[in-house]
Amino acid sequence: MSSLRISGIASGLDTQSxxxxxxxxxxxxxxxxxxxxxxxLWKQETxxxxxxDFANFVLDIRKELEMTKTSITGGLMSNSSSNFSYVKKVTSSNESAVSVSAxxxxxxxxxxxxxxxxxxxVSAASSSAVDNITLGELFVDANGDETYDWSGNGGVYTVEINGKELQFDKGAKVSDVVKKINSEVDGVNASYDATAKRVFISTVKxxxxxxxxxxxxxxxLFNGLKLTFSGxxxxxxxxxxxxxxNAKINFNGAEDIEYSSNNFTINGIQIELKAKTESPVTINVNTDVDGVYDKxxxxxxxxxxxxxxxxxxxREKPNRDYKPLTAEQKESMSDDEIKKWEEKAKAGMLYNDSTIQNTLATMRLGLYSEVEGAGKYNQxxxxxxxTGTYDTKGKLIIDEEKLKKAIADDPESVMNLFFQEPTATEGDAKKKESGLINRLFDDIxxxxxxxxxxxxxxxNEDLYRNVKSNILVDFVLGKATGTGSLSYLDKDILDIEKSxxxxxxxxxxxxxxYWTKFTAMEKALQQMNSQSSWISQQLGSL
Structure with missing residues (x-):
């Protein structure tokens, strides 16, 4: 930039403008x-x-159809179609004794x-009140004499519970003993209720x-705490x-079947035992036609x-008359005008987009193809x-009566049609054996x-990984673009920014x-004006 800019002093021109x-x-x-x-940028956003939308569709369907379940850590894990709860309905003739689901x-x-x-x-509870006293106070007889040789045992009281050695000093209170048992002995819960003045101990399982x-x-120690054990x-x-x-049941003629819990599954029926029974409980299992249909x-x-x-x-065509606004154009417009303009300018970002169209075509083809090994209903x-008419562009139309009839007739085949897991691991063989929903998810x-x-x-990395854990591997490695974690549009935008x-x-x-030329012109005009003024002065003096 020129160090000196002269703007129209000699010429009278608005050089700046x-x-x-x-x-x-x-x-x-x-x-x-x-x-x-x-x-x-707008195309990238779109x-x-x-x-x-793709990711949320997959995750929503998996959740709605029970294809995933939440793990104990809060993550998502796959769930076999054999464990779906909406396929069968089950009743118990005595819900107060036996609760069931299928x-x-x-x-x-x-x-x-x-x-x-x-x-x-195993459980134990104090049979009468136990004050929150120290072990030194606990181990004394009616005469006040110590019943435990503290000095001879190094001032500690050592116990072993489920193979775990615990040590307490003379000043440890009942609540301290309970707290240590609860925190250090596996498989055992222990507590002290200060209001009831009772100690409670039980196994976790x-x-x-x-x-x-x-x-x-x-x-x-437990005798001193007045604990009475069950079991x-x-x-x-x-x-x-x-x-x-153990729980012990007779089931459909099979006698003395034992389970370690009152909650178990037998023949696909989830059982919760609540009470002993005086007579047999009848359990009826049927296909839940409406439940499957609704899903x-x-x-x-x-x-x-x-x-x-x-x-x-x-199918939305772009508005050729509405281009992105320049900074200068925005200066003369209100925020509302800019918003409305850009809404029109963003229209048609994906008009005839080949990637979206190809994905849609693949999804439709996968849904309309038969599933090998699905059984009677393989399409x-x-x-x-x-599918509806041409105008519906691949939408699915349900014949309710026919679908419910198929579910009632062969529910296993219908479920296979949607959820079958392939035996093949890759290629066309895998796709042909995959249930329609699994196939659709792969295409998506x-x-x-x-x-x-x-x-x-x-x-949206976390969202995409919930869909498939390794979905970003090829992108991060740059297998498609040649540049790890840099998309085609990112590269285009960087090139434009360089330009x-x-x-x-x-x-x-x-x-x-321009400024150099106009400044030189102004200087020349100033010089001419000075010379003209000098000549005029000289002529005036003659």
């Missing part, structure tokens, strides 16, 4: 670059929005069940494997072992919503699900990968050149 007008023409190329960059694997029929024993663990084994010192007991040298009791309808409805939205996006049309994941290569992750930078640098040079 003239140069701004000249530069406005020159800046047209930068504006075009900026508009192109904005279009790329692709990311579509990928979020997995998809439950065989329809009528069953009888007798409860001979409930499963119990039930059944014959639930045990509390104590040595002589622990027995003396079976056996002497083992100087120790006593208390054991829980399939939910899938179809959500699929149709997704298809309708994507079809609308690829959607056989259970009353068809492939489409998502294509969009990720085009537009990146948009900050803008270079063009801005060129404009600075051009503007400086």
């Amino acid at each position: 003239i140069i701004q007008s000249l530069m406005k023409v020159e800046r047209a190329k930068v504006d075009r670059y900026g508009q192109n960059k904005q279009l790329k 692709y990311n929005s579509v990928n979020k 997995l998809a694997s439950a065989t329809p029929g009528s069953y009888t069940l007798e409860v001979k024993n409930l499963a119990t663990g 039930t059944g014959s494997e639930a045990k509390i084994k104590i040595d002589e010192n622990a027995e003396a 079976e007991s056996t002497a083992d040298g100087g120790s006593i072992e208390y054991s829980g009791i 399939i309808k939910t899938f179809v409805d959500k699929y149709n919503e997704l298809i309708a939205k994507l079809n609308s996006m690829v 959607l049309t056989l259970i009353g699900i068809n 994941v492939d489409g998502m990968k294509e969009l990720i290569n085009k537009s990146g992750t948009g900050g 803008i930078y270079n063009e801005e640098s060129r404009l600075v040079r051009i503007e400086n050149a």
